Amino acid sequence: MSTRALFREDAYLTHCEASVTAIDEQGIHLDQTVFYPLGGGQAGDAGTLALADGTVIAIADTRKAKFEGATPDDAVHVPAPGQEAALAKLAIGAKVRAEIDWExxxxxxxxxxxxxxxxxxxxxxxxxxxxxxxxxxxxxxxxxxxxxxxxxxxxxxxxxxxxxxxxxxxxxxxxxxxxxxxxxxxxxxxxxxxxxxxxxxxxxxxxxxxxxxxxxxxxxxxxxxxxxxxxxxxxxxxxxxxx
Ligand SMILES: [Zn+2]
CATH class of the missing domain: 3.30.980.10 (Threonyl-trna Synthetase; Chain A, domain 2)
Structure with a gap:
């Protein structure tokens, strides 16, 4: 479930393509991300995950993922309230376009x-x-x-x-x-x-x-x-x- 933290090398990346590696009570885990997880005093990113069929999931926050063997780079994307219908279309392995609220x-x-x-x-x-x-x-x-x-x-x-x-x-x-x-x-x-x-x-x-x-x-x-x-x-x- 490890996440490649693309923002670490380039903080100006606003979006990336990614694959869903897990979905659990913490949120959505991706193989790579431009979303910065809350840490070091800095707030986590908000933004959207868009599926190929046009479904958009609003992300309210990003946190460090908690699991056995997690590294500080492992992030989890926390859906905003009311995203159940969109989340139902999300499956492990799905390709998404992850885009942060750049402003x-x-x-x-x-x-x-x-x-x-x-x-x-x-x-x-x-x-x-x-x-x-x-x-x-x-x-x-x-x-x-x-x-x-x-x-x-x-x-x-x-x-x-x-x-x-x-x-x-x-x-x-x-x-x-x-x-x-x-x-x-x-x-x-x-x-x-x-x-x-x-x-x-x-x-x-x-x-x-x-x-x-x-x-x-x-x-x-x-x-x-x-x-x-x-x-x-x-x-x-x-x-x-x-x-
Ligand atoms: Zn600093």
């Missing part, structure tokens, strides 16, 4: 890349993060005051600087030898596949990340800090929105 995903990509810029501007450990199409929320483990204007100005510089964003791979052993690369306390590096993907923003940031990102910081566009608050004695919460 929503592109916002995830812009906000996720922006959250890496935050790591560069505010180099505190991240103690929780959530990236949706509406906002990126980061909990930073610090007691230092955070100046909204200074952070917004620095983010604007980094977006305007049009830094290239790229990925590279290292082995699990190399990752274990470089713990300083890990910024997030709450999200473990995506290990277990024998290799870990690093996300590099030229001259700005380098950290393990399996999420989807834009190719250049210039694509992020305007950003604003919608909320900045003390979450606990040791944590500051920052909510970032696309301007």
């Amino acid at each position: 929503r995903r592109y916002r995830h990509m812009r906000l996720h890349t922006a959250s890496h810029l935050i790591c560069a501007v505010l180099p505190y450990p991240v103690d929780g993060c959530s990236i949706t199409s509406e906002y990126a929320r980061l909990d930073l483990a610090t007691v230092e005051p955070i100046e909204r204007e200074r952070v917004e100005a620095r983010l604007s510089e980094l977006v305007g600087g049009a830094h290239a964003v790229s990925t590279e791979w290292i082995t699990d052993d190399e990752m274990s030898a470089r713990p300083e690369l890990v910024r997030t306390m709450s999200v473990k590096p995506p290990m277990g596949l024998g290799r870990v993907r690093l996300l590099r923003i030229d001259d700005v940031d380098l950290q393990p990340c399996g999420g989807t990102h834009v190719r250049n910081t210039g694509e992020i566009g305007g950003l604003r800090i919608a909320k900045l608050e003390k979450k606990s004695a040791r944590t500051r919460r920052l909510v970032l929105e696309l301007a």
